[in-house]
Amino acid sequence: MQRSLKTPRTTLKRTHERGAYEREEVYGVLDAGLFCHVGYVDDGQPLVTPTAYWRLGDELVIHGSSASRMVRVLAAGAAACVTVTHVDGLVMARSAFHHSVNFRSVMVLGKARPVENPDEKITKLKGLIERITPGRWALLRPHTEQEIKATAVLVFAIDEASAKIRTGPPIDDEEDYGLPIWAGVVPLAQRPGTPTPCPRLDRDMAVPDHIVALTID
Amino acid sequence: MQRSLKTPRTTLKRTHERGAYEREEVYGVLDAGLFCHVGYVDDGQPLVTPTAYWRLGDELVIHGSSASRMVRVLAAGAAACVTVTHVDGLVMARSAFHHSVNFRSVMVLGKARPVENPDEKITKLKGLIERITPGRWALLRPHTEQEIKATAVLVFAIDEASAKIRTGPPIDDEEDYGLPIWAGVVPLAQRPGTPTPCPRLDRDMAVPDHIVALTID
Numbered sequence: 406m407q408r409s410l411k412t413p414r415t416t417l418k419r420t421h422e423r424g425a426y427e428r429e430e431v432y433g434v435l436d437a438g439l440f441c442h443v444g445y446v447d448d449g450q451p452l453v454t455p456t457a458y459w460r461l462g463d464e465l466v467i468h469g470s471s472a473s474r475m476v477r478v479l480a481a482g483a484a485a486c487v488t489v490t491h492v493d494g495l496v497m498a499r500s501a502f503h504h505s506v507n508f509r510s511v512m513v514l515g516k517a518r519p520v521e522n523p524d525e526k527i528t529k530l531k532g533l534i535e536r537i538t539p540g541r542w543a544l545l546r547p548h549t550e551q552e553i554k555a556t557a558v559l560v561f562a563i564d565e566a567s568a569k570i571r572t573g574p575p576i577d578d579e580e581d582y583g584l585p586i587w588a589g590v591v592p593l594a595q596r597p598g599t600p601t602p603c604p605r606l607d608r609d610m611a612v613p614d615h616i617v618a619l620t621i622d
Numbered sequence: 623m624q625r626s627l628k629t630p631r632t633t634l635k636r637t638h639e640r641g642a643y644e645r646e647e648v649y650g651v652l653d654a655g656l657f658c659h660v661g662y663v664d665d666g667q668p669l670v671t672p673t674a675y676w677r678l679g680d681e682l683v684i685h686g687s688s689a690s691r692m693v694r695v696l697a698a699g700a701a702a703c704v705t706v707t708h709v710d711g712l713v714m715a716r717s718a719f720h721h722s723v724n725f726r727s728v729m730v731l732g733k734a735r736p737v738e739n740p741d742e743k744i745t746k747l748k749g750l751i752e753r754i755t756p757g758r759w760a761l762l763r764p765h766t767e768q769e770i771k772a773t774a775v776l777v778f779a780i781d782e783a784s785a786k787i788r789t790g791p792p793i794d795d796e797e798d799y800g801l802p803i804w805a806g807v808v809p810l811a812q813r814p815g816t817p818t819p820c821p822r823l824d825r826d827m828a829v830p831d832h833i834v835a836l837t838i839d
Contacts, residue, residue, distance in 0.1 A: 442659035444670035453661035453670055453705035455727050488670035501751055501762050502769040510672050545718050546798050552719040574820045581763050587830050588820040598809035603791045605799045613804050
């Protein structure tokens with residue numbers, strides 16, 4: 406298994422100091438997120454679909470209704486791009502031009518493998534629940550055969566990818582630093598709020614630890 | 623100007639009760655966000671690039687370095703899909719199958735028009751700064767001709783689009799509601815934190831109102 410995920414197609418041509426191609430760096434960005442945007446082409450039209458993802462070893466996994474357009478196109482072997490983006494801050498500079506964004510993003514290129522084996526499907530789907538809420542899978546109403554059949558699981562081998570990362574304060578033109586203009590970073594983060602119980606839940610049921618402990622990033 | 627943005631290509635085939643096609647609905651989702659994912663094809667490979675966007679009237683605007691791959695491909699007239707996604711909550715159900723996500727997303731299909739006129743470019747770029755921090759544009763070091771030249775501005779007419787929205791509690795199988803399994807929604811939101819001043823900023827400079835007031839959504 407090669408460590409570097411760099412290929413001509415994933416090599417940053419501009420701002421190359423922001424690029425990273427080692428598995429550890431790419432996986433660090435992937436493991437901080439829950440949602441990706443999947444790009445593919447249907448009938449000549451590029452489409453970008455938001456969906457949940459999770460990483461299991463050297464594979465990135467997504468799922469969907471077997472009847473969905475995205476699943477149909479990807480399962481047929483279409484080329485795809487899976488992009489994960491964390492926006493970490495708005496970078497406010499002294500000139501409009503040097504305004505920027507602190508972010509971490511990853512692009513994974515490849516074709517999906519549809520998981521056909523029901524046991525492998527179940528193992529993969531368990532991975533999603535356990536990635537978000539460790540311990541929850543065992544507490545749920547057991548899945549049915551029909552539910553597994555209706556759910557498509559698609560796997561991307563992570564072989565060709567790049568990460569792109571910007572951090573830090575604004576970089577202004579040297580002669581602009583003395584100007585009386587506020588500059589800095591406004592941090593942004595996606596945070597979980599207070600859980601809202603289902604209206605049909607027994608009112609005395611406590612919020613379980615795996616929900617209380619839920620964090621992102 | 624037609625009110626509905628529904629076309630055969632933007633019509634939801636499944637979960638159609640979650641689809642919305644009126645301009646007001648689509649604009650509501652667009653105006654709550656700052657970042658989109660742009661899908662396009664370069665040399666047969668779909669690519670998805672995260673970038674800032676803003677809406678001006680019936681147009682969605684993005685910008686980038688004139689030297690970037692995305693700008694080069696889009697300016698040449700490639701078909702594109704711009705997707706905006708807000709993740710509002712993780713929906714925890716009593717079965718793995720009925721777990722879901724509360725979200726608002728919009729897909730805009732079309733081809734970009736590169737803005738060539740420098741005055742139109744400046745007006746559009748001002749729109750980005752003013753959308754995030756009203757009043758800031760006038761306080762910045764004035765832009766230079768070279769900066770405007772180096773910045774590409776691309777405009778999508780919003781003519782073909784759809785919004786997709788899920789809200790509310792988990793929808794479980796009727797016979798599962800009585801099970802002793804915690805179910806509900808964990809809300810998620812992207813929130814700005816405390817601004818970090820640039821290390822080279824005069825320590826006595828107060829954080830201006832347009833930064834303090836910055837909100838998303």
